[in-house]
Amino acid sequence: MKPNTKLVVFLTFLMLCNVRLGFTQEECGAEPPKDYGNFMLKRLASISNAKALATPVSLPIQHHVSRKSNGSSPSVSATEIQNVMDELNATYASMNISFYEYGPTRFLDNNNWNPTFNKSNDSQLVQYEVSEAINIFYFTEVTSGSSTICGFAKFPGTGNRAILDASCSQNGSTSSHELGHYFSILHTHSTSDGRELVQRTNCSNAGDFFCDTPADPRLSGLVNSSCNYTGSGTDANGDQYQPDTRNVMSYTRKSCRDGGFTQQQQNAIIVSLESDRAYLLDTTTPPACTNISNFPYSESFESSFADWTNANGDDINWTRDSGGTPSNGTGPSTGQSGSYYLYTEASTNVSPPGSPNKVAILDSPCFDLSNETDLSLEFGYHMLGTDMGTLEVLISTDDGSSYSSVWSQNGNKGDTWNQATVNLATYSGAVIKIRFKGTTGSSWRSDLSIDNIKIASTTTNPPSSCNGITGFPYRKSFEPDFGSWIQETDDDINWSLESNTTPSSNTGPSGPTHGSNYIFTEASGNGTGYPNKIALLTSPCIDLTTETDAQLSFDYHMYGSNMGTLEIRASNDDGASWTTIWTKSDDQGNIWNSKTVSLSGYSGSVIKLQLKGITGSSYRSDMAIDNIDITSGSNDIIDDDIHEISLKNISVFPNPITSGFLNIKYPRTSKTDESINITITDFLGKKIDVFNSKTETITYHIGNLRKGVYFIIIEDNNQKVTHKLVKN
Structure with a gap:
């Protein structure tokens, strides 16, 4: 008869491949150390004399769960860990042994081990072991070489851990099986010291060394769904095997391993606990957090x-x-x-x-x-x-x-x-x-x-000072670059450095107010520069822990028929949250305006400032900032928005000025026959000159002013505003 080629190929494939079925997957990769036979032979006497634990003991288990490096894809869930605990407590109850979770589950976030962990990496797990507990490690898949296995455990003297394949940990018997190895006992089909005979004449020095476990030919694929042995093999004497198909330490179907351990196996586990694993008995509760x-x-x-x-x-x-x-x-x-x-x-x-x-x-x-x-x-x-x-x-x-x-x-x-x-x-x-x-x-x-x-x-110990801006007055006019101010990465566009006009017509300034540079937002490009594109620039930390009346001053330019919005924001939690402390929208004319904002609300704090520009509905919305100053404050320098006065109505020109006369044009809101008081202070608030006028346009000779920054404070009966002046 001609052989069925397809059938032969299929059967060969099943033999060679690690198909993850209950009776074909390699059960475990536990390996006893060399000379383990001699170790067991010496222990046989104590095993035969062992008694069940008179007092119940509860043993600690530390669970370690593999995940990806970003913390995703845990190999098992909390419910699945509880299933393992339930299985172990049921299987070991006859020995008065129970188990508890030693501490919260620990996670191994490592892409190299998720989804697959190879046994060759076993030695790397030592660093994660908790010395006073049983360590169980869970991986989505466990392999040995090119074979998939359900797990393995370390025999006494070789380690303090068991490793479980995630799916196998849920089959109702693999967890108990691996802890059997952890507590010294071998597979029922072990041949490391010779194969046990069916008549058991060599049962104490061959096989698994236990005479109450029948000789086992290795049951993989030889047990049916009714848990009956279907093999016909014989031992060296020609006697047919009659194995126990329900023993936890066999390779029967996993669903059939409900027979627990024999008495000698239990005795061996108890002796191993009291000698090899005695450290587990020293700790009955998880350690308190120090x-x-x-x-x-x-x-x-x-x-x-x-x-x-x-x-x-x-x-x-x-x-x-x-x-x-x-x-x-x-x-x-x-x-x-x-x-x-x-x-x-x-x-x-x-x-x-x-x-x-x-x-x-x-x-x-x-x-x-x-x-x-x-x-x-x-x-x-x-x-x-x-x-x-x-x-x-x-x-x-x-x-x-x-x-x-x-x-x-x-x-x-x-x-x-x-x-x-x-x-x-x-x-x-x-x-x-x-x-x-x-x-x-x-x-x-x-x-x-x-x-x-x-x-x-937070009340009795103010925040630590920073290594950013710690001395005042502080000026930033972006010479020659942004310095320690940072372009944020979660916005749409950047602030740009410029010394002349911006690239777009009918928007942006023609030059800086101080030095050679200013910064601006380029709004060109439908969908790239506008509309509503955000540019964020963040200051280094600003130490106001010893300040009580600090103030921020700056020049801004917002010229363009489709102008957007400019905001100054502050944060006292290192950028976790921001508060807008000043904002301006719409076209403010083709002039540099000045602004002073009180920072007194942040006294005693370490803060950061952020410039937030939002472009308008077209490219005609370039906005610019220059000449940023932070001072310790002065009663003579006030917030020019207290009375909601628009600085676009004030003209101070020429500004910057080099020599000659300064013109101050101020459209008054009070009666024209009342005097306007004008105070000129230096950058630190020291008064340089005080005078008054009844006219809306005032000329003032600057011959007595040195190079630097000055403030012009204009007062009438109900309003007070401040304008910044730069003399070059």
């Missing part, structure tokens, strides 16, 4: 990591460093506080490589806020690099089981230490953990750093 409850708290890593730790399962570590990171054009040159800081190395020539998109996680100790109501987290961060990634702060209230993001920054922030403040008021009364998550950018130019971590009262 709380820090005294505040203010600070850590700047000058001598060590202190209580902070690199988390498990990420891609790269945080590194303690001083004196500059190894790469040029990225990283700080020194710490914000002291010499040392922590940073993430983004270079690709290190091991493991640090970019792109490599995650580094730093975990805090526990902070006990049960008696606190007004704490804030402060820290310095440095994000210099053209391909900078993301820094994120996350907080957990369940001892690290889950985290919520509370702050983040991305993109190049310049070669400066910036200051961040995160309000912790919503966590009052809780015990929290804090996590810094750094994700490198698209190249090695993305080393990011943190330093000077503090937790202190």
Whole structure:
């Protein structure tokens, strides 16, 4: 008869492939150490004399779940972990052994292990083990070489873990099977010290060494759905096998392994627990979180990591460093506080490589806020690099089981230490953990750093000063460039540097008000420059912790028939949220206007300012800013919008001025026979001259004024306005 070629090929395929069926998938990859037979022979006496545990014990299990590097695609769910716990507690109950979760589930966020973990990487799991608990690691798929397996466990003396394939962990018996190996017992079909005979004449020194488990020919594919043995094999004496098809340690169908362990197997497990795994009996409850409850708290890593730790399962570590990171054009040159800081190395020539998109996680100790109501987290961060990634702060209230993001920054922030403040008021009364998550950018130019971590009262301990703008008066007229002001990456267009006219006609200024440069938004291009395209420029941190009456002054130009909106925004939480402190819309004429805005509402704070330009409905909406000044304040310099006066009605010309007479034209709103009081102050508010006039156009000789910035304060009975004057 001619053989059925297709059938032969199909059967051969089934034999060679790892088809994931209940009776064909390789059960486990557990491997006893060398000379394990001698170990078991020496233990046989104690096994035969062992008694059941008189007092029930509960053993700790630490679960470790594999996920992708971004925290997605966990291999098992919380419900599936509970299924494993239920299985183990049912299977081991006859030995007075139960299990509990030692601590919150830990996660291994690593794309290299998700979706597939190969047994060859087993040694890398040692670093994640909790020494006083049984460690169970879950992976979406577990392989050994090119074969798919359900898992494996470490025998006594070789490790403290079991590794489970996610789907196999839910079949009702694999978890119990692997812990059987963990507690020293072999497969019922073991042949490492010879094959057991059906008559059991060698049962104590061959097979699995237990005489109450029948000789087993290896049951893979030899048990039907009714759990009956279908094989016809014989042992070395010609006796036909009559195996136990329900033993947990066999390779029967997984659904048939409901017979638990034999008495000798149970005895071996108990002896192994009391000797090999005695450390499990020393801990019956999870360790309490080591709380820090005294505040203010600070850590700047000058001598060590202190209580902070690199988390498990990420891609790269945080590194303690001083004196500059190894790469040029990225990283700080020194710490914000002291010499040392922590940073993430983004270079690709290190091991493991640090970019792109490599995650580094730093975990805090526990902070006990049960008696606190007004704490804030402060820290310095440095994000210099053209391909900078993301820094994120996350907080957990369940001892690290889950985290919520509370702050983040991305993109190049310049070669400066910036200051961040995160309000912790919503966590009052809780015990929290804090996590810094750094994700490198698209190249090695993305080393990011943190330093000077503090937790202190927001009322009694004002925020730390920053390394940005700390001295006043401060001026920024963008000579020769943007300096430490940062173009944001989540807007539509950029602010541009210019010294002459903008490229578009009938919009934009013809030149700066101070120096050689100004900045502007280019609105050209339907869909690219307009309409409603946003440009964001952010200042470095501004330290107002010792200021009580600081003021911001600037010149702005908003000329164009389709002009948009200009906003000045402030943030006291390092950019997590912004408040508009001044705004102007529509065409303001082809002149430079000046503005002074009080910053007194931010006294005692560290803030950032942001210039937000929104283009109008056509290209005729270029807006510009120049001559930014921050001063300590003066009672003589006031907010010129107190009485809602439009500065486009005031003319101070020529401005800037070099010599000769200054003209001040002010359309008065009071009676013409009343005097207008005019005060001229220097940049710091010192009075230079005071006079009055009853005319709307006043001329003033500037011969006694040196080069610099001055303020012209005009008062009548019900209004007061300030205009800035520049003498070159």
